Amino acid sequence: MHAKGGSNDVFQKTLRTAEIAADAHARNAEEAKAIAHELNELAEWLPLAALVEGVMVANASKEAIAELSERYGFQVVEASDTELLLFIHDQIEAAIAAYEAGDTDKAYELAASAYLDGFEHLEGTLLRKDPELVETVEVQFKALRDNIQAGAPARELEALEDAIEANLTHVRQILAEDGTTDTN
Numbered sequence: 001m002h003a004k005g006g007s008n009d010v011f012q013k014t015l016r017t018a019e020i021a022a023d024a025h026a027r028n029a030e031e032a033k034a035i036a037h038e039l040n041e042l043a044e045w046l047p048l049a050a051l052v053e054g055v056m057v058a059n060a061s062k063e064a065i066a067e068l069s070e071r072y073g074f075q076v077v078e079a080s081d082t083e084l085l086l087f088i089h090d091q092i093e094a095a096i097a098a099y100e101a102g103d104t105d106k107a108y109e110l111a112a113s114a115y116l117d118g119f120e121h122l123e124g125t126l127l128r129k130d131p132e133l134v135e136t137v138e139v140q141f142k143a144l145r146d147n148i149q150a151g152a153p154a155r156e157l158e159a160l161e162d163a164i165e166a167n168l169t170h171v172r173q174i175l176a177e178d179g180t181t182d183t184n
Contacts, residue, residue, distance in 0.1 A: 081122060081125075085122075085172055091114035092110075092111065092144070092165075094110045096161060098110060104148055108148045111148055114141065115141040119138075119141065129177075140167065144161070
């Protein structure tokens with residue numbers, strides 16, 4: 001009798017294992033269908049060709065940067081938000097100093113660099129948090145460059161510098177709240 005009961009236990013366990021496997025297979029099939037459906041929807045919005053092209057562009061860009069870096073002996077370094085804010089400040093100060101020294105071309109170049117090489121790198125996060133602030137700072141940078149070209153009095157450039165710096169303080173606060181920079 002014990003042998004039969006043991007056989008029956010083995011049979012029951014085997015049957016239960018088969019049921020579990022069938023249930024898991026059914027759930028996996030449902031999940032696979034759901035994933036396939038989501039991928040199809042994604043493919044409608046982002047065709048595979050665009051994705052592949054984007055990856056190819058990113059890889060080509062990295063290769064070009066590496067080649068230029070090697071050829072011309074510069075090093076590509078990712079700057080933190082704090083470093084970018086300091087860079088922007090320094091470029092604006094240097095632009096005003098160059099302007100006061102009579103070098104308007106250099107002043108314009110430095111003011112443009114403060115925006116293009118500094119502020120633009122912060123815009124992604126800022127646009128999600130405060131698009132109006134981004135627009136305000138962009139207008140201020142343009143006014144700074146325009147005033148340099150127009151030969152405006154230095155005090156007008158300094159007033160723009162103060163306005164930009166006040167907004168950069170707000171930028172620093174937003175980035176700190178977002179967790180992308182420190183508050184120093």
